[in-house]
Amino acid sequence: RWEEERYPEGIKWKFLEHKGPVFAPPYEPLPENVKFYYDGKVMKLSTKAEEVATFFAKMLDHEYTTKEIFRKNFFKDWRKEMTSEEKSTITNLSKCDFTHMSQYFKAQTEARKQMSKEEKQKIKEDNERLLKEYGYCVMDNHKERIANFKIEPPGLFRGRGNHPKMGMLKRRIMPEDIIINCSKDSKIPSPPPGHKWKEVRHDNKVTWLVSWTENIQGSIKYIMLNPSSRIKGEKDWQKYETARRLKKCVDKIRNQYREDWKSKEMKVRQRAVALYFIDKLALRAGNEKEEGETADTVGCCSLRVEHIKLHPELDGQEYVVEFDFLGKDSIRYYNKVPVEKRVFKNLQLFMENKQPEDDLFDRLNTSILNKHLQDLMEGLTAKVFRTYNASITLQQQLKELTNPDDNIPAKILSYNRANRAVAILCNHQRAPPKTFEKSMMNLQSKIDAKKEQLADARRELKSAKADAKVRRDEKSKKTVESKKKAVQRIEEQLMKLEVQATDREENKQIALGTSKLNYLDPRISVAWCKKWGIPIEKIYNKTQREKFAWAIDMAEEDYEF
DNA sequence: TTGTAGACTTGGAACAATTTTA
DNA sequence: TAAAATTGTTCCAAGTCTACAA
Numbered sequence: 389r390w391e392e393e394r395y396p397e398g399i400k401w402k403f404l405e406h407k408g409p410v411f412a413p414p415y416e417p418l419p420e421n422v423k424f425y426y427d428g429k430v431m432k433l434s435t436k437a438e439e440v441a442t443f444f445a446k447m448l449d450h451e452y453t454t455k456e457i458f459r460k461n462f463f464k465d466w467r468k469e470m471t472s473e474e475k476s477t478i479t480n481l482s483k484c485d486f487t488h489m490s491q492y493f494k495a496q497t498e499a500r501k502q503m504s505k506e507e508k509q510k511i512k513e514d515n516e517r518l519l520k521e522y523g524y525c526v527m528d529n530h531k532e533r534i535a536n537f538k539i540e541p542p543g544l545f546r547g548r549g550n551h552p553k554m555g556m557l558k559r560r561i562m563p564e565d566i567i568i569n570c571s572k573d574s575k576i577p578s579p580p581p582g583h584k585w586k587e588v589r590h591d592n593k594v595t596w597l598v599s600w601t602e603n604i605q606g607s608i609k610y611i612m613l614n615p616s617s618r619i620k621g622e623k624d625w626q627k628y629e630t631a632r633r634l635k636k637c638v639d640k641i642r643n644q645y646r647e648d649w650k651s652k653e654m655k656v657r658q659r660a661v662a663l664y665f666i667d668k669l670a671l672r673a674g675n676e677k678e679e680g681e682t683a684d685t686v687g688c689c690s691l692r693v694e695h696i697k698l699h700p701e702l703d704g705q706e707y708v709v710e711f712d713f714l715g716k717d718s719i720r721y722y723n724k725v726p727v728e729k730r731v732f733k734n735l736q737l738f739m740e741n742k743q744p745e746d747d748l749f750d751r752l753n754t755s756i757l758n759k760h761l762q763d764l765m766e767g768l769t770a771k772v773f774r775t776y777n778a779s780i781t782l783q784q785q786l787k788e789l790t791n792p793d794d795n796i797p798a799k800i801l802s803y804n805r806a807n808r809a810v811a812i813l814c815n816h817q818r819a820p821p822k823t824f825e826k827s828m829m830n831l832q833s834k835i836d837a838k839k840e841q842l843a844d845a846r847r848e849l850k851s852a853k854a855d856a857k858v859r860r861d862e863k864s865k866k867t868v869e870s871k872k873k874a875v876q877r878i879e880e881q882l883m884k885l886e887v888q889a890t891d892r893e894e895n896k897q898i899a900l901g902t903s904k905l906n907y908l909d910p911r912i913s914v915a916w917c918k919k920w921g922i923p924i925e926k927i928y929n930k931t932q933r934e935k936f937a938w939a940i941d942m943a944e945e946d947y948e949f
Numbered sequence: 950t951t952g953t954a955g956a957c958t959t960g961g962a963a964c965a966a967t968t969t970t971a
Numbered sequence: 972t973a974a975a976a977t978t979g980t981t982c983c984a985a986g987t988c989t990a991c992a993a
Binding site: 409535536538542545546547548551602604605607609672673674675677682683685687715716717754755758769770772821823826827831929930931 | 975
Binding site: 447548594595599606607608610612623624627672716717718755771816817818819830899901902903906907 | 951954955956957958959960961962970
């Protein structure tokens with residue numbers, strides 16, 4: 389259905405109408421009996437100061453609030469919201485006692501959980517109304533779901549990892565901050581009474597409906613459409629088509645960079661080694677970042693000398709590179725990789741006379757790399773390698789792991805294993821769930837119980853058989869049959885549980901979601917489901933099926949990535 | 950060439966809803 | 972039927988990459 393209209397270069401839509409954003413609910417002051425204490429004495433805060441104090445109080449149980457930087461940033465920003473009297477009294481965060489406030493919020497949460505069915509129902513209906521009213525827009529001839537129509541509420545910024553700005557106040561966004569984007573001939577959304585938009589524009593070269601500038605990094609935030617929308621789906625499809633084009637020329641590119649390892653030019657050698665890492669290890673490009681503005685994380689081009697160790701020999705392997713660095717979201721990348729001798733020698737060369745904190749690829753950045761890639765293939769950038777290698781790995785692993793004789797749960801285990809191979813390649817990790825050990829034990833006891841049940845059923849079958857042999861009548865024959873079926877059923881259940889246990893154990897620290905949603909050409913999965921008669925619901929939940937509707941429509945069982 | 954704003958994708962954790970279990 | 976476990980959804984931060992100006 390997307391092929392209906394063709395747009396001229398750069399034009400994203402012709403008609404766009406929406407209702408504008410939903411703002412965060414206004415601050416509700418605390419009841420009189422909820423106290424804040426400073427230096428052991430009750431202190432009544434001004435509304436503005438109180439609001440910011442509640443942000444801190446709500447996080448009191450979190451490790452964040454014990455961190456030096458968090459406390460420093462918070463206190464600095466909090467003081468800005470205080471009246472001059474408050475400012476002169478409250479000079480030390482350690483003397484602030486938020487525990488009463490914190491208890492109050494905990495009680496509120498508890499009360500919310502204990503609400504009656506009717507009350508919960510009412511909240512649900514209110515949410516649905518809001519969604520119906522503000523959650524959709526019309527883009528060209530389609531009604532589309534909006535991904536994030538609610539403006540982010542004010543609060544304390546929590547970066548990931550060791551973020552220098554953690555604890556800073558994320559200010560409340562007002563209509564005066566908001567830029568509305570829609571078409572001229574649409575019904576333009578009206579700002580809340582007594583307010584004005586910052587700007588209304590009609591830019592059909594972009595896909596966003598609403599934008600504002602956030603105060604922590606000064607970056608722009610957007611309201612955009614849901615992944616199920618035409619505009620996102622088409623782009624997603626294109627992404628995989630680009631990766632498939634890479635498939636056709638990847639051998640040539642690999643030969644090229646292997647040649648370039650020998651280049652006379654340092655820049656070319658560095659480029660070639662970096663590209664090799666991006667290709668072989670699925671590293672991210674690694675843009676430069678402004679120092680002190682964000683956590684210290686790196687990608688390929690921004691690797692520093694301190695992030696790798698060279699081992700001429702390690703555990704019986706030659707030329708091993710040991711990687712240890714923090715990547716996106718401060719997730720650690722740790723890997724020991726044997727590499728070609730030439731790569732190893734080049735790395736030694738790149739590291740010569742450098743300090744640990746110096747760039748490994750000092751003649752290279754993402755812009756140079758991507759320009760080169762653009763010359764190798766139109767539309768090729770560093771991230772395409774991640775998409776390509778992820779998708780090709782899934783396809784190849786599915787081929788290798790799927791056993792035609794397996795039943796459905798076993799086949800799904802194979803799918804998850806293929807998915808897992810990709811997640812490991814892309815270093816998609818998660819914190820092991822807090823209840824992991826316990827849930828593993830529960831599952832094991834279920835398995836044990838099932839085994840006993842199976843033994844019982846087998847015994848019963850045996851005696852039924854013996855009985856039938858003696859009696860030789862229809863009724864006892866029937867009993868044998870039904871006992872046989874029972875054994876079979878229990879065997880199947882046991883197998884299912886065992887598969888589940890394996891799957892869970894292997895998945896302890898691996899996050900499958902990101903690769904499934906962003907890196908794996910969905911047509912590979914759709915084709916696999918069709919080929920083996922696996923219902924697509926077993927692989928994709930409702931949201932995922934909506935996002936991948938285009939692929940479910942398009943792919944047949946013989947689809948090749 | 951370098952710097953910066955802007956637009957869009959990718960990412961894990963927190964939270965909420967649903968299902969299973971005791 | 973409540974609580975626990977599991978699964979799905981939301982949140983919003985943190986990347987990539989392009990365009991454009993100096």
